Amino acid sequence: MSFNSFGHLFRFTSWGESHGPALGAVVDGCPPGLTLSEEDIQPWLDRRKPGSSRFTTQRREPDKVQILSGVFEGKTTGTPISLMIENTDQRSRDYSEVARQYRPAHGDFAYDAKYGLRDYRGGGRSSARETAARVAAGAVARLVIPEVNIQGYLVELGGDAIDRTRFDKAEIGNNPFFCPDAEAVKRWEIIVDKARKDGNSVGAIVECVATSVPAGWGAPLYAKLDAELAAACMGINAVKAVEIGDGFTAARSNGRDNADAIRPDEQDGKAFFLSNHAGGITAGIATGQPIVLRCALKPTPSILSPLQSIDREGYAVEVSTKGRHDPCVGIRAVPVVEAMVALVLADQKLLHRGQTGR
Numbered sequence: 339m340s341f342n343s344f345g346h347l348f349r350f351t352s353w354g355e356s357h358g359p360a361l362g363a364v365v366d367g368c369p370p371g372l373t374l375s376e377e378d379i380q381p382w383l384d385r386r387k388p389g390s391s392r393f394t395t396q397r398r399e400p401d402k403v404q405i406l407s408g409v410f411e412g413k414t415t416g417t418p419i420s421l422m423i424e425n426t427d428q429r430s431r432d433y434s435e436v437a438r439q440y441r442p443a444h445g446d447f448a449y450d451a452k453y454g455l456r457d458y459r460g461g462g463r464s465s466a467r468e469t470a471a472r473v474a475a476g477a478v479a480r481l482v483i484p485e486v487n488i489q490g491y492l493v494e495l496g497g498d499a500i501d502r503t504r505f506d507k508a509e510i511g512n513n514p515f516f517c518p519d520a521e522a523v524k525r526w527e528i529i530v531d532k533a534r535k536d537g538n539s540v541g542a543i544v545e546c547v548a549t550s551v552p553a554g555w556g557a558p559l560y561a562k563l564d565a566e567l568a569a570a571c572m573g574i575n576a577v578k579a580v581e582i583g584d585g586f587t588a589a590r591s592n593g594r595d596n597a598d599a600i601r602p603d604e605q606d607g608k609a610f611f612l613s614n615h616a617g618g619i620t621a622g623i624a625t626g627q628p629i630v631l632r633c634a635l636k637p638t639p640s641i642l643s644p645l646q647s648i649d650r651e652g653y654a655v656e657v658s659t660k661g662r663h664d665p666c667v668g669i670r671a672v673p674v675v676e677a678m679v680a681l682v683l684a685d686q687k688l689l690h691r692g693q694t695g696r
Contacts, residue, residue: 344570346561347692348482348685350475354425355457356465362422363471365478367688368408370416372481379403379421379477386473386673393514393530394664399426403474414481421474425467438650439657443639450650461640466575466667469674476677479684487549488679490672491516493632496529496540498522516672534665537642537658542668544633546675548683551618553609553626554694555686562622563629563686570678571633576667579634583617591615598627624686633675635668 343351347367354361380403387401388394401423408419437458440446445464449456456462480488491510493500500519510516513523533540556563568580588596596615603610611627618629640659647657664670690696 344573345681345685347688348479348681350472350681352468352471352475354423354468354471355459355462356425356467357457357459357462358425360422360424361468361471362420363475365408365419365421365475367685368414368416368419368478369482369688370414372414373412374405374409374414374419374478374481375412376403376405378481379405379474382473382477382480382673382677383423383470386470386670388664388670393527393666394670401470414478419478421471421478423470423474436657436659439655440647440649441639441657441659442645442647443636464575466664466670469575469671469677472574472681473673473677476680479677479680482684483680483687485550485552486680486683488546488676488683489549490544490546490676490679491518492526492542492668492672493518493545494543495522495526495666495668496533496542498525498529499543515669530665539638539641539664540666541637542635542666542671544635544668544672544675546631546633546672546679548618548629548679551624551626551629551683553624555683555690556619556623557689558622561686561689562619563624563682564617564619564622566682566686567629567631567679570682571631571675574633574635574671574674574678576635576638576671577633578636580631582619582629582631584615585617585632588615598625629679631679633671635671638664638667 343349349367350363350365352363383401383403388399404422406420406422408415408417445461446456449464492515495515500517500522504519504521506518506520509520510518515523515526517523517526529540564582571577571580598614598616599612601610601612614627614630617631618625618627640663642658644656644658647655649655
């Protein structure tokens with residue numbers, strides 16, 4: 339069985355390869371009557387598309403989305419929504435030398451081990467190009483959860499972290515790194531430029547916060563909200579770790595310091611939390627606080643620097659990957675993480691409504 343679908347009630351299936359004629363997604367389970375057009379999806383794709391700055395791959399793709407089904411007279415019909423994005427700037431010849439070689443840290447060896455063949459042109463399905471389909475599907479998911487705000491940004495690049503005392507939300511959209519710290523942007527420009535010049539790459543950490551998520555979304559055991567979010571984000575290309583709230587830091591804390599104390603709000607008497615170490619989720623269920631998660635992305639594996647590997651026949655080789663690649667794949671991962679969070683929350687909203695009727 340091949341797993342190319344994600345979700346329970348709100349579900350999407352992505353299709354296509356990096357160097358095929360097109361890629362896209364089929365979104366199923368979207369409620370009827372929602373206003374939807376290409377213009378509602380395109381801004382999110384524009385944030386992810388390649389070639390937008392010198393710090394990302396110079397592959398030039400407009401990433402224009404087409405809605406092929408599931409919408410009539412500007413409204414969703416409740417039937418599957420098919421989304422297509424054409425590939426227009428493939429350069430498959432760049433990969434001719436690695437057609438029979440395995441790029442270390444890439445999916446080449448694992449794909450060959452599983453299927454006995456692989457699409458070496460840009461990595462096929464293992465390429466980050468596939469995430470365009472997720473962003474398109476995530477744009478539809480956002481329509482299902484208008485009450486929720488989702489904001490992603492980079493907090494670390496190449497081992498260099500932001501200064502949270504300089505956190506400026508307005509700065510996130512003013513630079514190509516989705517960075518909330520203007521001083522960090524200056525340092526990151528140098529780090530990425532050096533990595534590209536050296537034929538190398540660097541990793542990054544994306545933080546994503548979802549606010550106004552109603553308390554109660556999620557499930558206590560096998561569909562825990564934090565587990566669903568972690569699975570969604572671990573399924574993003576190059577993500578190697580996901581943490582919710584304090585994450586690994588919680589393991590170095592103690593029960594008294596880690597507890598999120600609760601008091602009655604002085605105005606309405608509702609629960610008021612004095613901290614948010616749990617990241618807005620306890621027992622797999624949303625508490626109503628901001629949901630906070632972070633994703634660690636490894637350095638881009640396709641680099642010019644020669645690396646030791648083997649070919650399909652088992653002979654020792656040195657692999658140097660030519661072509662156009664992101665020196666830091668984490669930069670364009672920000673809108674992808676946002677999309678996966680939106681997809682999970684839309685799904686959880688429908689699951690919650692189906693079980694509780696509200």
